[in-house]
């Protein structure tokens with residue numbers, strides 16, 4: 085029998101009083117890949133990760149990690165590492181003590197990797213955690229998340245306060261270590277362009293709903309922007325799904341969903357139109373803005389009924 089997926093959710097929903105934080109989320113994610121969980125503030129990323137790590141429970145539907153509901157299931161919880169910004173450590177704990185505790189909890193803990201990262205981040209391990217700077221505090225979480233080598237690790241925006249150099253160290257080390265010790269990584273991030281090279285699969289969540297669930301490779305070239313004379317742009321994009329539209333006098337720039345064929349490239353050249361690729365960040369921004377607009381449209385239609 086093949087192993088259960090690392091993450092499985094079926095019609096998963098979570099409601100906090102009047103907030104629908106997750107709305108019918110269906111995911112089936114195989115193990116040993118790096119997933120990006122992307123979305124705007126309040127989209128539902130932390131809620132999803134907290135349910136998947138057994139720290140919260142669903143209102144409806146199911147969530148499984150390696151085939152088991154994680155909530156209060158110790159054998160499953162011991163396979164999971166969850167690193168979040170609001171991580172609390174016991175008062176007066178030093179970073180070195182936090183690492184010692186993590187080494188006891190995580191059976192795949194690698195002390196050599198932890199020490200290596202301490203040096204790379206220049207972390208004062210003998211200082212009390214509550215005296216650390218915001219970036220140093222993030223480094224403690226990143227080190228635990230990486231050195232745990234847990235079968236599944238959730239990083240919920242682990243880099244807040246980390247400077248650009250430290251973030252690059254995190255990305256480089258993660259890729260390097262993942263290549264040697266493949267495992268399942270779920271990374272939530274707002275710095276989409278920064279992490280886009282890291283991600284193998286992208287999940288975009290918006291207002292509790294999954295709006296993109298696709299291989300990162302598939303998303304490359306999944307949309308393009310065409311710029312030029314407004315009439316010619318309109319002619320070229322007739323019938324296409326428009327994600328975004330900018331107009332300036334007789335010029336127009338349209339971002340369109342879909343892949344460009346060679347024929348379309350030739351046609352654009354004949355019409356004197358410029359074609360440019362759309363980055364993952366732009367694609368996510370456009371998709372979430374459109375999903376919000378569609379939702380508002382639906383709500384307006386509902387209200388008019």
Ligand SMILES: Nc1ncnc2c1ncn2[C@@H]1O[C@H](COP(=O)(O)OP(=O)(O)OP(=O)(O)O)[C@@H](O)[C@H]1O
Pocket residue numbers: 100101103104105123124125126127128129130131132
């Ligand atoms: N304990 C709670 N009680 C009430 N509402 C909550 C609670 N936790 C989260 N929410 C709401 O649920 C929605 C989803 O929140 P969540 O923290 O999952 O978003 P997020 O995508 O992680 O956001 P961010 O990127 O800002 O961290 C938000 O509207 C939030 O205000």
